[in-house]
Amino acid sequence: MNIKKICCIGAGYVGGPTMAVIAQKCPHIQVTVVDLNEKRIAAWNDENVDNIPIYEPGLGEIVASARGRNLFFSTEVDKAIDEADMIFISVNTPTKTYGVGKGMAADLKYIELCARQIARVAKNDKIVVEKSTLPVRTASAIKEILDHTGNGVQFQILSNPEFLAEGTAVVDLLSPDRVLIGGDTTAEGQKAIQQLVDIYANWVPEERILTTNVWSSELSKLTANAFLAQRVSSINALSELCEKTGADVNEVARAIGMDSRIGAKFLKSSVGFGGSCFQKDILNLVYIAKSYGLNEVADYWEQVIIMNDHQKRRFGKNIIQTLYNTVSGKKIAFLGWAFKKDTNDTRESAAIYVADDLLSERAEIAVYDPKVSEDQIFSDLDYLETRSEAMNRAGLTVDNDPYAVCNGAHAIAILTEWDEFNTYDWQRIYDNMLKPAFVFDGRNLLDKEKLTRIGFIYQGIGS
DSSP, X not given: OOOOEEEEEOOSTTHHHHHHHHHHHOTTSEEEEEOSXXXXXXXXXXXXXXXSSSOOTTHHHHHHHXXXXXXXXXXXXXXXXXXXXXXXXXXXXXXXXXXXTTTTSBOOHHXXXXXHHHHHHOOSOEEEEEOSOOOTTHHHHHHHHHHTSSSOOOEEEXXXXXXXXXXXXXXXXXXXXXXXXXXXXXXXXXXXXXXXXXXXXXXXXXXXXXXXXXXXXXXXXXXXXXXXXHHHHHHHHHHHHHHHHTOOHHHHHHHHHTSTTTOSTTOOOOSOOOSSSHHHHHXXXXXXXXXXXXXXXXXXXXXXXXHHHHHHHHHHHHHHHHTTTOOTXXXXXXEOOSSSTXXXXXXXXXXXXXXXXXXXXXXXXXXXXXXXXXXXXXXXHHHHTSSOHHHHHHXXXXXXXXXXXXXXXXXXXXXXXXXXXXXXXXXXXXXXXXXXXXXEETTSOSOHHHHHHHTOEEEOSOO
């Protein structure tokens, strides 16, 4: 089978960018991204690529180069499945909020729905590729559903986890550290693996394309994110110790990061990590370990999450304590809501939890983020169900002017490391704040000495 048509189910943060790059690099393959969300598909098809639903530097240009040629976005899911030789499953796998495994296990209902839809529609042999982050042995569940359709179609299941960092997803796709493909050890499985290898080989050097069995591939994704998150929580644990002892976490990170056995990446202390992957994948790993009775292993990895939650909570507590043990009626300006710069993704963003804590203390919060919409900000807060939607809207406002957000504020909290924050006229901001004017830099982004000279009381993380 020569792969002529690819279908990707799911037009989100993984499916959209990945398929756009495959389409650009493989003009001989027709790539169709399908989703039931009509509003999202309409955004992907917007003539102005600045309006596509995923913000990633460079993504608009890639979409523009391939869309309408061999890249298509559609809500006709059945049609795309029927015509495709290879189907990528790239739907959401959130942490379960109910039943067995609540709060830890991945919710696979969307994956199962995809498998059942493929089984119902498929009339000829297909290669099905897991692109979503999934717990180990999910492939066997997918294959079981597909193999019991009774229509004689042969399916091969591959695991092809993504290792994208939001904000650099396009660079990560164009020049990946590695592409991991797992499949069956049978002759048919190895042939299917090779067909996916051939697609990536259009732009990725073959020495960077790793092939494994499907179980190793699935576990490698969870483990990679767990190791990265562990580094963040480790340096954040030391940041609190640095604050107590007079050490500087940035100097500590620089010193240990120069050790070639450790390296400098993911040693930047902050208000805490967020995003769709780290917490979800670690909790998934914890659940898997517990399900095998490996309680010590589970406890070890769960501590990474506990440390991260602590870092978020103590940031809010520090604001309250510094502002004379009360923020009731005080305006706190939030600069940033996305979980990191260069993305409009807010999933598990530290800003959500810091805002929630301060609202519970009756602070008045004003938010500015260059890429996150007002609707998304309120949706994030409402999801926590800490208070009514009306109370959230009474306590928090959103503005598209950072100077207006800071005007009349008692304090500013930096929650996302957007580069533009360093370009602001901080003297102007200071002049229009209540005094004393505080800056709580949750990303260690700003120039402490400069702000202190202006008159700010500046507090960073870990110093």
